[in-house]
Amino acid sequence: MMVRNRKSSILRDALKSKGLVKVAGAHDGLSAKLAEKNGFNAIWASGLGISAVQTVPDASILTMTEFLEAAVIMNESCNLPVIADCDSGYGNIHNVTRMIKKYEVSGIAGVCIEDKVYPKLNSFDDRQQLLVSTEEFCEKIRAAKMAQQNDDFVLIARVEALIAKLGQQEAYTRAKAYVQAGADAILIHSKERSPDEIVEFVNNWDVDAPLVVVPTKYPTLSMEQLEELGVKVSIYANQALRASVKAINDTFESIINNKSSLQIEKEIVSVKEIFDIQEVPEMKQLERLVHKQPAT
Structure with a gap:
């Protein structure tokens, strides 16, 4: 008998709903909470971000x-469903089975695994990208679906054929096979600065499964354009990480160069805003309520 998880249900419903699902790449609790505050629909627990x-x-x-x-x-840290970037599944079908059980019982709404060899390289690494066979990856998908207990838990299969320069036909063939093996959605990835190959893939997609894209290298493709194309999910996977590095670097550089933090005080948030994110006011409220109760 399948069990249900509220956040998995939210993610599953979002995949079935109208409109683009906007997902923010996060690397810690703070970035996840800020993504929720700014109106994203879900969190991408970024492998790049967590590693960085x-x-x-x-x-x-x-x-x-x-x-x-x-x-x-x-x-x-937030009320949004989390999609975990799980690389190539951390090994073979047995590793994938354990991974699904662990992530699902921990309340994660869904996972994404990619068809690269293990250990994998980041998709934007300029070294040769090696993929496993289509059948081997289908076995991982079947193992994952057999392991899950929550009917709404989402498994996204990430196709790296375009990253590996294997062409549109290989990407389509793999994606279709992954859906037939049980994948709930297909993430089609590209590192071209032009969105042309992604647009071509999306226009040729005739399988009943939602498409997910990561427009890191082709930011000219707007949310409105993605929705018009029929893309279901857009993941802004590493912008928060890159922004954080720049902001921290700039802040530390200013302090050292100016021998004071005065110059950057107007550009950074107050300690009160940090307290608000940490829910310090709620902590104080609880203390007030508890202290009114008679001692037991």
């Missing part, structure tokens, strides 16, 4: 447990 926070390459260096712990923190 620990200053290691996005190349399967961290363990599944480390990625899961980071995703759980994001999940607990």
Whole structure:
């Protein structure tokens, strides 16, 4: 008997609803909470972001447990469903099975696995990108779907054929096979600065499964255009991470160069705003309510 999870249900309903699902890449609880505050529909627990926070390459260096712990923190920090970037599934079908069980029981709404070899390279790495066979990846998808207990838990299959320069036909063939194997959605990825190959793929897609894109390299393609094309989900996977690095760098550089933090005080948030994000006012309210109660 299948069980249900509220956040998985929210994500599943979003995939079935009209309009573009806007997903923010996050790397910690703070970035997840700010994404919710600014109107995103879901969180992408970014493998790049989580790796960057620990200053290691996005190349399967961290363990599944480390990625899961980071995703759980994001999940607990906001009310949005979390989609976890799970690389190539951390190994073979047995690793995928364990991964699904762990992520699902932890309250994560869905996961995304990609058809690259393990360990993987980040898609924007300029070294050769190696993919597993279509059948091997279909086996991972089937194993994942057999392992899940929550009927609404979402499995996104990420197709890296365009990243690996294998062409449109290979990308389409793989994507169609992944849907037949049980994938709930297809993430088609590209690192071309022009959106042309993504547009071509989307226009040729005639399978009844939602499409997910990551417009990092082709930001000229707006949300309105993606929706008109029929794309269901757009993931802004690393913009918050890149913005954070720049902001922190600029702040520290200013302090050192000016021998004071005075120059940047007007450009940064107040400590009160940090307290508000941390829900310090709610903490104080609870203390007031509790202190009114008679001692027991």
